[in-house]
Amino acid sequence: xxxxxxxxxxxxxxxxxxxxxxxxxxxxxxxxxxxxxxxxxxxxxxxxxxxxxxxxxxxxxxxxxxxxxxxxxxxxxxxxxxxxxxxxxxxxxxxxxxxxxxxxxxxxxxxxxxxxxxxxxxxxxxxxxxxxxxxxxxxxxxxxxxxxxxxxxxxxxxxxxxxxxxxxxxxxxxxxxxxxxxxxxxxxxxxxxxxxxxxxxxxxxxxxxxxxxxxxxxxxxxxxxxxxxxxxxxxxxxxxxxxxxxxxxxxxxxxxxxxxxxxxxxxxxxxxxxxxxxxxxxxxxxxxxxxxxxxxxxxxxxxxxxxxxxxxxxxxxxxxxxxxxxxxxxxxxxxxxxxxxxxxxxxxxxxxxxxxxxxxxxxxxxxxxxxxxxxx
DNA sequence: ATAATTGTTCACGAGGCAGA
DNA sequence: TCTGCCTCGTGAACAATTAT
Numbered sequence: 001x002x003x004x005x006x007x008x009x010x011x012x013x014x015x016x017x018x019x020x021x022x023x024x025x026x027x028x029x030x031x032x033x034x035x036x037x038x039x040x041x042x043x044x045x046x047x048x049x050x051x052x053x054x055x056x057x058x059x060x061x062x063x064x065x066x067x068x069x070x071x072x073x074x075x076x077x078x079x080x081x082x083x084x085x086x087x088x089x090x091x092x093x094x095x096x097x098x099x100x101x102x103x104x105x106x107x108x109x110x111x112x113x114x115x116x117x118x119x120x121x122x123x124x125x126x127x128x129x130x131x132x133x134x135x136x137x138x139x140x141x142x143x144x145x146x147x148x149x150x151x152x153x154x155x156x157x158x159x160x161x162x163x164x165x166x167x168x169x170x171x172x173x174x175x176x177x178x179x180x181x182x183x184x185x186x187x188x189x190x191x192x193x194x195x196x197x198x199x200x201x202x203x204x205x206x207x208x209x210x211x212x213x214x215x216x217x218x219x220x221x222x223x224x225x226x227x228x229x230x231x232x233x234x235x236x237x238x239x240x241x242x243x244x245x246x247x248x249x250x251x252x253x254x255x256x257x258x259x260x261x262x263x264x265x266x267x268x269x270x271x272x273x274x275x276x277x278x279x280x281x282x283x284x285x286x287x288x289x290x291x292x293x294x295x296x297x298x299x300x301x302x303x304x305x306x307x308x309x310x311x312x313x314x315x316x317x318x319x320x321x322x323x324x325x326x327x328x329x330x331x332x333x334x335x336x337x338x339x340x341x342x343x344x345x346x347x348x349x350x351x352x353x354x355x356x357x358x359x360x361x362x363x364x365x366x367x368x369x370x371x372x373x374x375x376x
Numbered sequence: 377a378t379a380a381t382t383g384t385t386c387a388c389g390a391g392g393c394a395g396a
Numbered sequence: 397t398c399t400g401c402c403t404c405g406t407g408a409a410c411a412a413t414t415a416t
Binding site (some may be wrong): 064130217218219255276278 | 397399403405408
């Protein structure tokens with residue numbers, strides 16, 4: 001270990017104090033994603049006096065590491081001036097912010113190496129604990145405060161760009177949806193037809209058992225955008241099959257209700273990929289824009305129809321694609337479709353570009369974290 | 377007979393409670 | 397503080413049934 005590595009214990013101290021006055025301030029939880037969020041605890045009948053109080057720029061962590069996916073629950077609190085957290089978490093703070101920058105320390109905690117370290121250093125029989133003493137024994141590079149702030153600024157700049165892209169993607173999706181509504185929903189046409197005239201569901205595609213293919217699981221789908229984040233390679237063993245420009249619609253509780261729908265654009269041309277058994281693949285028929293299919297799949301009216309037609313018992317309800325094909329909608333003017341496709345294309349292309357850019361930026365972020373080990 | 381669809385169960389991650 | 401346990405959500409495996 002380098003000489004410039006320092007013992008964390010010299011820079012931090014625990015925070016004491018319980019909610020004995022039963023104050024009415026926000027109750028927060030924290031997760032292995034290393035963020036605070038509004039707590040999901042059921043606190044009816046709970047004695048809130050035992051809860052701990054955490055203040056802005058203090059940290060909280062969960063000493064229990066053995067049941068959290070090889071990760072440690074730790075986050076820097078910035079959402080409010082003060083909040084309550086469960087007694088299960090240990091709050092602590094940096095003694096002197098001019099010697100150790102809290103944001104810089106949080107960056108160190110975000111490193112995957114720190115997760116592994118915390119797990120490795122956990123001990124106990126029934127439950128493995130990363131104790132306060134172990135936390136104090138953590139060694140990390142602590143350069144000058146100026147250098148720390150420089151590193152933090154670099155990291156935050158990347159984060160900001162990701163957020164800007166994310167916002168842009170959201171706006172673009174809204175725009176696409178607005179164009180769709182204007183042209184196809186508010187469009188007056190009293191002649192109606194069924195969806196099967198325009199789309200094909202679960203098109204037949206060949207994949208051999210055991211063949212190595214790209215695989216997209218439910219977790220890769222976003223609830224808010226068309227972008228698919230990540231894929232894996234594995235031998236084909238069943239499930240849905242699709243290609244670029246197909247639309248994936250999650251058909252099972254609660255993924256459908258949550259809006260998990262994707263526009264496939266991350267495959268190679270002509271590549272056939274596999275995915276979760278719980279996707280319905282929607283494909284545009286001849287002369288129909290795949291962009292239109294995506295917008296339809298995200299349309300409130302269509303989604304309400306899909307949700308209302310879910311069947312199955314024991315809480316695991318699914319949509320049947322036959323029902324989707326029977327969805328009734330106004331007949332589409334072919335010229336309208338051509339014009340819509342032209343208008344929507346730049347939107348979808350930009351979303352694809354920005355989503356790719358964000359993947360690169362995310363890699364870059366990880367690189368900045370990895371680099372910290374050399375900054376001492 | 378085989379594939380596709382539908383129903384059921386299982387495991388377990390994650391967040392947290394509460395008594396000793 | 398320690399630790400036994402609860403609850404909810406969810407993906408996936410497995411089983412049963414139906415279609416081809």
